[in-house]
Every structure is written in structure tokens, then in C-alpha cells.
Amino acid sequence: MRQASRPGYRIFYDINGWAFVSVALLLIGTFMVYPIIQSLWMSFHAGQGTMVRFIGLGNVERLTSDPMFLRALTNTFIFLVVQVPIMIVLALVLASCLNMPNLRFRGLLRTAIFLPCVTSLVAYSVLFKSMFSYDGLVNSVLLQLAIIDQPVPWLTDPFWARVVVIAAITWRWTGYNMIFYLAAMQNVDKSIYEAARIDGISATRRFLSITIPVLKPVILFTTVTSTIGTLQMFDEAMNITGGGPADSTLTLSLYIYNLSFKFVPNFGYAATVSYVIVVLVAILAFFQFYVAREKD
Amino acid sequence: MEVGGPGLPPEPGVLVFSMRQALATSKETKEHTMHFAKPTTAHAAASLALASFGLMTAAAVSAKEVTVWAWDPNFNIAIMKDAAARYTAKHPDATFKIVDMSKADLEQKLQTTLASGVTKSLPDIVLVEDYNAQKYLRSFPTSFEPMSGKVDYAGFAKYKVDLMTVNGKVYGLPFDSGVTGMYYRKDLLAKAGFSEKDMENITWDRYIEIGTKVMAVTGKKMLGIDPNDNGLIRVMMQSAGRWYFDKDGKLDIKGNPALKAAMEVQGKLFKSGIVKPVTNWAEYVGAVNKGDVASITTGVWITGAVKSEKSQAGLWAVAPTPSLNVPGAVHASNLGGSSWYVLSGGKEKAMAVDFLNEIFAKDTDFYQSILISRGAVGTLMSSRAGKAYSDADLFFGGAQVWLRFSDWLAKVPSVNYGMFTYEGDAAVSAQLPALNQGVPVDQLLDKIQAQLAAQIK
Numbered sequence A: 001m002r003q004a005s006r007p008g009y010r011i012f013y014d015i016n017g018w019a020f021v022s023v024a025l026l027l028i029g030t031f032m033v034y035p036i037i038q039s040l041w042m043s044f045h046a047g048q049g050t051m052v053r054f055i056g057l058g059n060v061e062r063l064t065s066d067p068m069f070l071r072a073l074t075n076t077f078i079f080l081v082v083q084v085p086i087m088i089v090l091a092l093v094l095a096s097c098l099n100m101p102n103l104r105f106r107g108l109l110r111t112a113i114f115l116p117c118v119t120s121l122v123a124y125s126v127l128f129k130s131m132f133s134y135d136g137l138v139n140s141v142l143l144q145l146a147i148i149d150q151p152v153p154w155l156t157d158p159f160w161a162r163v164v165v166i167a168a169i170t171w172r173w174t175g176y177n178m179i180f181y182l183a184a185m186q187n188v189d190k191s192i193y194e195a196a197r198i199d200g201i202s203a204t205r206r207f208l209s210i211t212i213p214v215l216k217p218v219i220l221f222t223t224v225t226s227t228i229g230t231l232q233m234f235d236e237a238m239n240i241t242g243g244g245p246a247d248s249t250l251t252l253s254l255y256i257y258n259l260s261f262k263f264v265p266n267f268g269y270a271a272t273v274s275y276v277i278v279v280l281v282a283i284l285a286f287f288q289f290y291v292a293r294e295k296d
Numbered sequence B: 001m002e003v004g005g006p007g008l009p010p011e012p013g014v015l016v017f018s019m020r021q022a023l024a025t026s027k028e029t030k031e032h033t034m035h036f037a038k039p040t041t042a043h044a045a046a047s048l049a050l051a052s053f054g055l056m057t058a059a060a061v062s063a064k065e066v067t068v069w070a071w072d073p074n075f076n077i078a079i080m081k082d083a084a085a086r087y088t089a090k091h092p093d094a095t096f097k098i099v100d101m102s103k104a105d106l107e108q109k110l111q112t113t114l115a116s117g118v119t120k121s122l123p124d125i126v127l128v129e130d131y132n133a134q135k136y137l138r139s140f141p142t143s144f145e146p147m148s149g150k151v152d153y154a155g156f157a158k159y160k161v162d163l164m165t166v167n168g169k170v171y172g173l174p175f176d177s178g179v180t181g182m183y184y185r186k187d188l189l190a191k192a193g194f195s196e197k198d199m200e201n202i203t204w205d206r207y208i209e210i211g212t213k214v215m216a217v218t219g220k221k222m223l224g225i226d227p228n229d230n231g232l233i234r235v236m237m238q239s240a241g242r243w244y245f246d247k248d249g250k251l252d253i254k255g256n257p258a259l260k261a262a263m264e265v266q267g268k269l270f271k272s273g274i275v276k277p278v279t280n281w282a283e284y285v286g287a288v289n290k291g292d293v294a295s296i297t298t299g300v301w302i303t304g305a306v307k308s309e310k311s312q313a314g315l316w317a318v319a320p321t322p323s324l325n326v327p328g329a330v331h332a333s334n335l336g337g338s339s340w341y342v343l344s345g346g347k348e349k350a351m352a353v354d355f356l357n358e359i360f361a362k363d364t365d366f367y368q369s370i371l372i373s374r375g376a377v378g379t380l381m382s383s384r385a386g387k388a389y390s391d392a393d394l395f396f397g398g399a400q401v402w403l404r405f406s407d408w409l410a411k412v413p414s415v416n417y418g419m420f421t422y423e424g425d426a427a428v429s430a431q432l433p434a435l436n437q438g439v440p441v442d443q444l445l446d447k448i449q450a451q452l453a454a455q456i457k
Helices: A004-042 A058-062 A066-097 A106-117 A119-129 A136-145 A158-185 A190-198 A203-231 A235-242 A254-260 A267-291 B025-052 B053-063 B073-092 B105-114 B129-140 B158-162 B184-191 B204-218 B233-239 B257-272 B282-288 B300-307 B348-358 B364-374 B381-385 B401-411 B421-429 B432-436 B441-455
Strands: A044-047 A051-054 B064-070 B094-098 B125-129 B178-187 B223-225 B275-277 B296-298 B316-319 B338-342
Touching: A004 A051, A004 A267, A044 A058, A044 A267, A044 B129, A058 A267, A058 B296, A066 A203, A066 B441, A106 A235, A106 B184, A106 B401, A106 B441, A119 A158, A158 A203, A158 B184, A158 B421, A190 A203, A190 B053, A203 B125, A235 A254, A235 B223, A254 A267, A254 B275, B064 B073, B064 B348, B073 B300, B073 B348, B073 B364, B105 B125, B105 B129, B125 B129, B125 B348, B129 B338, B129 B421, B178 B184, B178 B300, B178 B401, B184 B204, B204 B257, B223 B257, B223 B282, B223 B296, B233 B257, B233 B296, B233 B421, B257 B275, B257 B432, B257 B441, B282 B300, B296 B300, B316 B401, B338 B348, B364 B381, B364 B421, B421 B441, B432 B441
Parallel strands: B064 B094, B064 B125, B223 B275
Antiparallel strands: A044 A051, B125 B338, B178 B296, B178 B316
């Protein structure tokens, strides 16, 4: 009797269990799995609009000889290599300043630095664009202070356009990363610092030898998310510079947009470029985890 | 990759193009719900109202509603509303739903909907920029309704009809023209010692000479250019009857004297220091309205924006587009312009075709009215015989500017825009910094050719 009922119960619970998760699975299947597979399938096609044909790996081959893709890739890496380190270091320094126990107006300062993160990406991009325009605020202030005698072509010169985009992302995201460091720092046992102080260790040394190693997992986490974020950067490039001048701020995501909506729609090739981002994210994340692994 | 709990912003920039959104599926879904939020509420409210008044339901069912998508509330939308009012006056059973959205939104929505194959949500009539016409007609064949045979195209400017013809079939209804002219400030030019006669039929080289003198005397720049926008290069190129592609749609970059000359002029313009760099449309127009620049050479549709600065009334004049120093170059060109297209999947396409044909292809009075109210120069050649075209414009010191523009319109060289105008623009833009550094144009043309060849595969 008992032995006979057991499989019955199990089936009952199995069915019940699957019934509970089925709705979620269905939704995930429809809105996650299906689009991913469909886009992979699409990346083997090329053509204009609905006039597509299967070309196998032709899109991948096209990537290698596409000057615009290569420029977008280079730009994305320039942003990555220049911006992420600046932002991480800045966030660490800010976090440790704001973590000082005798600092006044701590709450106010923390809010002020975190505040950019709650602004809309488009809104702040538009603001940066107007601030850095030829007759914009930045040029007028610099001219007034007699630091420059000719307006700087912030958005119309390839070099300065990159500077503006990097400045904008740094402004927007530093506070976000800082919050993680601040939270982690508050979890560090104060007695470690106390012991170090008694041993006569300087503040800089304490920061480098205690704070940084303790924060390593958090730093790794923020580096990975920032890397992914930079690889997928779209809003800033789209709204501040439109990818120009001369494609100097064209990012991979913006290129995907152009391929789908600005140029003759080639959704297959656009899907291929988006898989490039996926592969890059995977490789870089793996690399970062490998570098920061615990060495036993 | 999910980071941050509820309430925390997502990781930097992970916003639009994550993998699962690569095909814009979820983005589009979001946009659709956003865009349709209002109409849906409106429909719900309407059906409630209809349910309570049974009589009205019957009336609503028999009326045919033509839906139109367009951009620019002060120009296309306003003109379409005028046209719709004229049509409904004679056809009381027709109603119109004219939807205003930004140009970029409209193009995205149109492209994704056509690509998805689910055309139920598309309108009956859609406005398409001329540069995009071939792209849509060839990328989504069978989606647009051919109108040859139903509309008499002989009355329209030829270049306009050519760009909407695929395999001998004509698809759209030609609308506004982007015929170009040079608008300049008489007062500033006079200060530098140039009369109106000096500005007629000049070359670009002469234009730069004049501009240099204007800047030396008045301190004002001669023109504004957005380095991200190749409009002026395209204007110059078309004035010599050439384009990025030849008549057969083949790449025409290396050995294209018009493109070479146009790029050389653009390089000289920047080098001479008479250009004010601008970064968007508002600054481009703002430079004119604020009096920062002494001239602007662009499509006739700019007239409204120029005239919007009332304090400058009487100070402006219009002259023919400067010409390039290449054989066959004329003092007329085109920039932009758009046309109306009927979608094959539309419910009311028969009425949509009839409407476009009756108002936009025949009603010359209508063209007088939109010229006066909106400064829209249509491409129906017979409309220039109307009174509004010969009227003097006090803003331009009493000159018959509209007649001049319609003269130039007839002279615009017809070129094959092909499908890849924006790809061509991107390829040229990429070489502009090198151009300003003095790299020989022939080398740049090689690079442009290479990039464009890779892009149009």
C-alpha cells in the first residue's frame, strides 16, 4: 500500500510543481529563449528588409572587412580602456573619503555624488550636449576665465568629442560604483585599521594594503558590470554626438542601431554585430574573473 | 545579467541592446505599448461613449477613416490637415486620422513593422523622405501600392518621379521639394561692399572670397555647418548632376568630379575660417536667427525658419545656389524633400489613393494655400501659375522669391539617389577630419569607395 502510493504522490507533486513554474517558464521561453535563438538564426541571413537569404557565416566574414565595424570596435575599446579605470579609481577614492568617520555633511555629500545615477540617460546626455556645444556653458566659462581664446570644438572635433563622452559617462556612473564600495567598507572590521594604526602604518598604506584587498570581490563585480555597460553603451553616443564626428564616438550598439534603422535595414548583419558584443562580454568577464581568482 | 535589486539603476549602459534585445523585439514591444497607450485609452473611451449612444455607432461604422503618419507638426502635419479638410468637404463619408510623430520614431516603427510582416498596425498613408524611398520600396516590395495609371505623373518635377520609380512602376505621390537657394543678409553683405548683383550666380570659390571679406569687415561668419551632416556636400554634388551612385546604381566615388570638387570646397570652407561649427538643427537655425552667420544655403523648406525671426524682416535676400567648378554644374540643387506613399495592406487604400490624387496631384489652389501658410513649395509644376507664387515677399525686400525657387526647381539635375544615401554620408563623414588636415581628396575618395563598397553588400 505504502509502496504503491509513493510514485503516485511523486507524480502528483511533479505535476503540481511544473504547473506552478509553467507560467514563468512559458514567459521566459517566449520573451527570452525564443528571441535569442531567433536572433542567432537571423545572424546567418543577410539582405535588405524582408528580402533575406541564408548566407551561413557570411556575416562574420563581412565583419572582418567592414571599416565601420572596426572603427566602432576600436572606439568601444578606447572608451573601455580609458573610462573604466578612471571611474573605478575615482569611485574608490570618493568612497574612502566619504567613509571617514569625522567627515561633516556625510549624508548630503553621499546623496550629491549618487544623484547623477537617478537622472535619465537621455536627459543628462542632452544636457551635456548643450553644455559642450560651440556657444555652450563650458566654452563661455572658459572664455570668460581667459583659459582659452577660441571656443573649443568639443562636439565637432573627434578627440574632444571622445573626451566629452568619457566625461559624461564618468559623471553618470561614478556615484553608482561608489555606493558599492561604501557599503563594502562599512562591513570591514574597524579593529583591523586600529591595529594597523597602532603599528604606525600610514593612511595611504592602510588604504592600499587593507581596504583594496578586502574590497577585491566588490571591485571585481563593479569592473565586470562597468565593462559590460561600456560595451553596450548607446544612449550617450546617440544623444551627445550621434556617433560622430567622423565615427569617432560610434559604439557597437549605435552601429547596430544604424544598421537596423538608419541604413538599409539589414537585421541579419545587425544580429551578428550584437552577438559580437555577447562574445566580447563573455571573454572579458572570464578574463577578469581569471585575473582576480583566489590564489591558493 | 541582473544586478542591483529593485530600485537600483541597472549597470552602466545596459539599457537597450542586450543580447535578448538584439533584434529590437522587446524594445519595439515597449515602444508600441507606449505609443499606443493613448489611442487605446481613447478607443476604450470612445467605445464606452458609443455603447451609450446606439445611434452614433451606426454613423461611426459607415465612415471611412484614412490614417496618415507624418512628422513635423508645423509643416507636414499642418499641410496634411489642410488637405484632409479640402477632401472631406467634397467627400463627407471620409474621415482622417493624422498621427504626428518624430521622423526617427516614424522610420523605426515603419521599418520594424514592415520587417515583422504584421502590417495591421500600419497606416494607409505614410510620409517618406526622398532619400529613403528606394530603400523602402526595394527592401519591402509589395508593401507599397503602385499608383502609376491612377495618377498623372507628367505634371510633376521629373527628378521627383524618378526617385519613386522601381521597375517601371511609380509608387508615391510627389510632395514637397527641397530645391535649394542661397539666403543671405543684404545688410551684412552691403557693409562688406557687395551688392545683390554680386551674389547672383556665383561659384563656391567666389563665395569663399566674399565670405572672407564679410568676416574681416563685420566679424560675422559666413555660414554654419554641422560636421555630422553632409547636406552641403550632397547639395554641391547634385548641382553637378552626380551622386554617390550612377544612373545604374553602381558606386560612383572614385573619378566622380562632382564629389571631389564638393569635398574640396568643404575643405576650403573650413580652412578659410568662415564656418561656424554647429552640432544640431537648433544651433544651425539659431545661428541664422541670432544673426551669427551672413548666409545659409539649403532647401527651400528653411524659409519658414528664416522668416521666424521677425526683427530681420527686409534684411534677407535669395540668390541661386553657388555652383561648382566642374562641367555641367548648374545653379540649382536639392536637399531633402519627401513624398506620400500608400501602403498595400491599408484598409482604406482605395480612398487614400483617390484622396492623394485629387488634392496633391490636381488641386493647384491647395498648393497656393500651403505656400502662403507654410512656405511649402510643391513639385506639381502647374501650381506655379497660381497667384501665390508670383506674390512679392516683404521679408525678402519685396522679391518674388517663390517664382525664383520654382524656376530653379525645374533645373534641379535628376540623379539616382539609390538606396544607400545614408551609408554614403557615413563614408564621406568619416573622412572629413582628414580632409580638414589637408589630406589629398583623391586618397580620401579611395577610402570612401572602400568603406561604401563594404557597407552596401
